[in-house]
Amino acid sequence: MGEKCPAEPDLCDVEGVDLSQESLGTLESDQGVVGSQDSYTSILPEDGAKLKKKKKDGKKTKKKKSSKSKSKDGDSKDSDGKEHKTKKSSSSRRPEPEGGNTTSNVNMDEYDKVIYNNDPLFSDLELSDKEGDSELQVPSRQRRQTRLMGVGSSGIFIPCTQFGLNSNTMIKFAIISTELQNVLQVSLKRCESEIAGLNRRIQLLEEDLERSEERLSTAQTKLDEASKAADESERAKKALENRGAHDYDRICCLEDMAREYTQTVNDAEQKYAEAARKLAITEVDLERAEARLEAAEAKIVELEEELKVVGNNMKSLEISEQEASQREDSYEETIRDLTHRLKEAENRTECAERECNLLHKGKAVLEGDLEKEQLKTKKLQEEMQQTYMEIHELMQ
Known part of the structure; x- marks a missing residue:
């Protein structure tokens, strides 16, 4: 139990290994730790504790098997060999990177296949039984001293025998740190390429937005012009409506006046009928008076005078009629003119509404033509650039 390793006397006699500043820098870049350097020592005890637990479990199984049957030494050796194999397979398996998802084998580079491979990277991660026994004989005071030791001039002083680590494992940790650094560099390059693509896409979207804003401004100006024309047509329509209302009032007044004149004409006709009747009566009287000419000359003169007056009245009535x-x-005629004007005003309003609709339709058609012409200009510019490039190549 107290024997030392003959192959590595320096590492087994000394209870720790000094790490260089380069290996510490790689560990800091891989794990993203900016704080104190004690965080590196917190990573190592977990692996050491796992190895110790595995060794203790193996020793317990050995003791049980030896107490049950001493005659079956071959079987126990075979079982110990199997345990060692399982330890190797479990300990030498490469750990997955932190926060990494299971990658698919589709579209993978050779570097990615090497990184994301589950095959064991190192097959000599297991310690011998002698090293394990030497670990158990380390006094507790020395362990406390190694825990309380600070950072040296060259790097961190990490106890190796306490955690079941040797120089090979430290080299493996350094290689893993460099691999993690390479993985981070590859991921950073990919992120930079994605960021560049997104920036290009943002530039294209901004250009499209500027073009759409220009189109919107032109459409807005056209819409303002159309709205102004519509307002003017509405104003003209309102003016025509006001004129129509005024003309309607005037027509009503003229109709009232015509009714009054018809009444006066009717009255005149009635008077004329009465005068005609009187005339007939006078004629009858004249016929009767002809027999009485001699006796009633005075009356005839009076009747003649009355006849003259009636004739004058008849003339005046005829003139008035x-x-x-x-x-x-x-x-x-005035009524006809007014009705004709009203119809013309209505026709004008209808024509104005039709012109507004035609303007709206023409606006939509012009916008479509404008987009087509812009596409044509783009195509022509691309063709001109291609022809310039071909001419330049021919000149060279």
Whole structure:
């Protein structure tokens, strides 16, 4: 139990190994630790404790088997060999990186296949029974002293025999740290390429946004012009509606006046009928008075005077009737003119609405044509660039 390792006297006599500053730097870059260097020592005791537990379990199984049957030494050796194999297979298996997902074998480089392979990287991670026995004989005071030791000038002083580690395991840890550093560099390169692609995509999106903003500004100007034209047409429509209302009021007034004139004409006709009746009566009286000419000359003179007055009245009535008929004609003409104007105003409003609809449709068509022309210009620019490149190559 108290024998030392003949192959590695320096590492077994000394209870710790000094790590160089380069190995510590690789460990810091892989694990992302910026704080104190005691965090590296917290990584190692876990592996050492696991190895100690495995060795203790192996020794317990050995004692049980030896107490049961001493005659079966060959069987116990075979079982010990199997345990050693299981220890090798379990201890020499390479640990997976922290936070790493199980990678698929599709589209993997040779470097990725080496990194993400589950085959054992080192087959000599197991310690011998002598080393384990020498670990158990280390006094507790020396262990406390090694725990309380600080950082040296060259690196961290880590106890090896306490955790079941030798120089090979430390070399393996250094190799694993370099591999982790390489993995981080590869992942950083991939992230940088992804960031560059995203930046390019952002630039393209910004260019598309500027173009869409320019299109939106042009469409907004066209829409403002169309809205102004629509406002003007609405104003004209309102003015025409106001004029139509005013004309309607005027037509109503003229209709009232026409009714009054018709009433006056009816009255005149009634008077004329009465005058005609009187005339007939006077004629009858004249016929009767012809027989009485001689006796009633005075009455005849009076009747003649009355006839003259009636004739004058008849003339005046005829003149007034003619004037009334002329006024009627003029009123009818004015009514016709007003109705014609109203119809023209309605036709104008309908034409204005149709023009507005046509303008909206023309706007949509022009926007589509504009997009097509922009695509054509892009294609022409690309063709011009290609022709320039071909000419340049031919010149060279």
